Amino acid sequence: MKDLLFAYILRLADDAAILGQRLGEWCGHAPTLEEDIGLANVALDHIGQARALYSYAGEVEGKGRDEDQLCFLRKEREFSNCLLVEQPNGDFAETIARQFFFSAFMLPFWEKMKASKDETLAAIAAKAEKEAAYHLRHSAEWVIRLGDGTEESRERMQDAIELLWPFTGELFEADDTVKVLVAEGVAVDPASIRDEWRETVGKVFGQATLEMPEEGWAQTGGRSGMHTEHFGHLLTEMQYMQRAYPGLKW
Template sequence: MTDALFTYVLRLADDAAILGQRLGEWCGHAPTLEEDIGLANVALDHVGQARALYSYAAEVEGKGRDEDQLCFLRVERAFRNCLLVEQPNGDFAQTIARQLFFSAFMLPFWEKLTGSSDATLSAIAAKAEKEAAYHLRHASEWTIRLGDGTAESHRRMQEAIDLLWPYTGELFEADDTVSELVAAGIAVDPQGLRAGWLATLSRVLEEATLTLPAQGWMQTGGRDGRHSESFGHLLSEMQYMQRAYPGHTW
């Protein structure tokens, strides 16, 4: 059970840390000043979630590692984040589509996890749920604004939805690790969130005059440490300071 819990918490931490890193790349480059601050705040929410989860993962592991070592001193194949969160920012529409897909899943996920029999995970989820509600509202509003905007913004938003859709299937995968923890009342069964996730997306995309892609083949591998080509470049930037100055602390 300890190994399964460590793996589960680490996956959640990696999701949050990598998405926080991607969103942080917009700092100073967003289309408006307000959105520059807005995306930075969303990034910080994810980094905060990652810190709490990495700290708990280190406690569960019991091998003397801390949050910094888990985030900054693991190699690419050791990361267990889903492929969706590591996808490059692309244009603004692609960033928004990525956030919409992820937040529409994480809001009900955190809501369910507040009922976990693991007190620490339940407490982390209670805080993250409030943040995810804002993340989903922010991404939904932008999706509608772009989809129901100009012909150009509509085209780009639909292309972003279509491009990232094949990376969403991994959100609902449940291996032996998840099944063991679900049976123990610790984890959330992701399959139970699919219907609500699709309903949320359908509602937002309908208002945005966009089309929900058809179900089909999905990318997978992130949970097993098999990542996209761009992931190594992301890690080289995210981990530079700690590797250049070993033992560096804030």
């Protein structure tokens, strides 16, 4: 059971850390000063979640690894984040679509996680829920603004949705690790979130005059360490300091 819990916490931490890294790449490059600060704040929220989760994962593992070692000294195939969060920033619409899809999932996820029998995960969820609510509101407002804006902004937003839609299916996958922990009252069954996620996405798309793609083939593999070509480049930058100067602390 300890190994399953460790693996589960680790994938949640990886999701948060990788998305935080991606959003951090916008620092100094966002379209407006306000959005530069806004994206940086969302990135810091995810990094804060990652730190709490990595620290707890290290405690559960019991092998002396801390947050720095788990985040910055693991290899590509050892990461179990979903493929959605590692996708490149692209243009601003792609970044917003990625954040919107993820936040629409994570808000109900953290709400349900507050009832976990694992007290530490429940405590992390209580704080993360408030952050996810802001992340969803922020990204949804931008989806509507771009979708219901100019002809070009709507086209870019729709293109971003079509590009990233195949990566959303993985959010709802439940492997044996998840199934066992759900049965124990520790984990959240992702399938229980699908209807709420689709309702949220559909409502925002309606306001944004955007079309929801049809269900179809979905990209998968991130949970088992099979990542896209972009991931290695991301890790090279994210892990440089700790690998070049061993012993540094987050």
